[in-house]
Amino acid sequence: MYEEFEHDTEAYRDSVATIGKDGKRVWLYPKKPSGRFYNARTWTTVGFLAIFLTLPFITHQGEPIFLLNVLERKFIIFGLLFMPQDFHLFVLAMLTFIVFIVLFTVVFGRLFCGWVCPQTVFMEMIFRRIEYWIEGDANAQRRLNNADWSAEKIRKKALKHAIFFLIAVVVANYFLAYVIGMKEVTKIISEPVTQHVGGFAAMILFSFVFYGVFARMREQVCTTICPYGRLQSVLLVPDSIVVAYDFVRGEPRGKIKKQKEPLRKEPCKSDCPDCEECAAARAAKNILESIQETATVVEPPKRVVGDCIDCNLCVQVCPTGIDIRNGTQLECTNCTACIDACDEVMVKVNRPKGLIRYDSLNGIKAGKRKIFTVRVAAYSVVLAILLGLDVFLLTGRSDIETTVLRSPGQMFQEVDAQHISNLYTFQIVNKTHKDMPLVLKIKDDAGVLKFVGATTAPSVSAGKMSEGAFFIEMDKSKLTGVKTTLYIEVYSDNKLMDKVKTSFVGPMY
Ligand code: SF4
Ligand code: SF4
Incomplete structure (x- = not known):
């Protein structure tokens, strides 16, 4: 270098x-x-x-505020529980972290x-x-x-x-x-x-x-x-x-x-005419004076070592x-x-x-440092965008995540002359640290929801997932076509926790 x-x-x-x-x-x-x-x-x-x-x-709430349980794919960061369903958040957080590391390293x-x-x-x-x-x-x-x-x-x-x-x-x-x-x-x-x-x-x-x-x-x-x-x-x-x-x-x-100066004997100070030492000193002085008269000024040598x-x-x-x-x-x-x-x-x-x-x-x-370079500015912009996206997704993240799918391969069933039903499977994930009794309703009472093998909605334990199936029965008069859009609302303690959209299949008239 x-x-x-x-x-x-x-x-x-x-x-x-x-x-x-x-x-x-x-x-x-x-x-x-x-x-x-x-x-x-x-x-x-x-x-x-x-x-x-x-x-x-x-x-x-009984859980550590920091946990990286890779075995159960359960992560708690500052009290927020992340489960496999939050994989997109995890990937985004990792991307943000990598960009932060790159930016930090470029600067520091x-x-x-x-x-x-x-x-x-x-x-x-x-x-x-x-x-x-x-x-x-x-x-x-x-x-x-x-x-x-x-x-x-x-x-x-x-x-x-x-x-x-x-x-x-x-x-x-x-x-x-x-x-x-x-x-x-x-x-x-x-x-x-x-x-x-x-x-x-x-x-x-x-x-x-x-x-x-x-x-x-x-x-x-x-x-x-x-x-x-x-x-x-x-x-x-x-x-x-x-x-x-x-x-x-x-x-x-x-x-x-170390500068080693030769040891010198102090000259005789009396300047006596017969003394050999004084004669030598006088001769040296004369030579020095004649040199000084003729010599040009010479710059002292530059420092040779750092x-x-x-x-x-x-x-x-x-x-x-x-x-x-x-x-x-x-x-x-x-x-x-x-x-x-x-x-x-x-x-x-x-x-x-x-x-x-x-x-x-x-x-x-x-001799001068420059921290805010074009590269740093570019990384900072990318980091700001990713951080914004993280905050947006985190704040919009619900404590309950519900997935409802119509059973594959199933059409509709005639319940009686006036009603038909569809079969659905569901998964409900509780992303909080407390157990949650849940109530599932169809928005605007558009139909009746009946759980398979149970009379009430499941209670989902803290940090766990509940799965099952239910039928939705609808009055034929409420159908809007072959596919009728429905919204299923998930409540806990009378508080709306999640809302999912699904469709109800009916006969073609
Ligand atoms: S900062 Fe530490 S690791 Fe780096 S050269 Fe100096 S002593 Fe070695
Ligand atoms: S003075 Fe000594 S400690 Fe300082 S850089 Fe030179 S070798 Fe290293």
């Missing part, structure tokens, strides 16, 4: 930081970060955990990953911290791993992995709570295993999966598995704000060289092992550890902070 600078090469593209020349995994030992961004991320983690750990306990890059992605939060702010606490910083961890097995090593490793597994069990339980609800999870934990073999097996399986992710897979999830990470190459544009190295200011990079002192600290703290000075790479999770590390270095060498900072490529090159 920074081809105009001689230090930059494309060699970094030939290898992956976590794969050695022998093709084996290179285990990373990122140095513990510290600084203002790390502190801010710590507080963000506290907020994230507060929400993550309390959300499954919050209920509304992978900001989400660094601050609130559960993988980063758990890995960097919880599991990694425990590792630093037990095994020490990067070098101590490296030494411990390379050391022979000893009582000390066994103790530290056992303690670390025991804590890792315990946290993985907690994460797995909460993960399940978001899928099947905390009530079910509590039952699995408190009741005999034999009553919940499947649930218990899922708990164990997910505990090992999460343990494997945080103890072994680590950065591989972000760099090779996560689809969002892989999509960065097509989503990011030169105006996207990402964690970036200011190559204009930083290059050409170079180590700080602000990057090539200390490599930004690479050492990186949890994905990359060198951000090579430019934006899809391995970068925007965790900001390199910003903190570099800021600390800049303070020490008395240079301004922000050599690595949130900025865009164009911002670094031109």
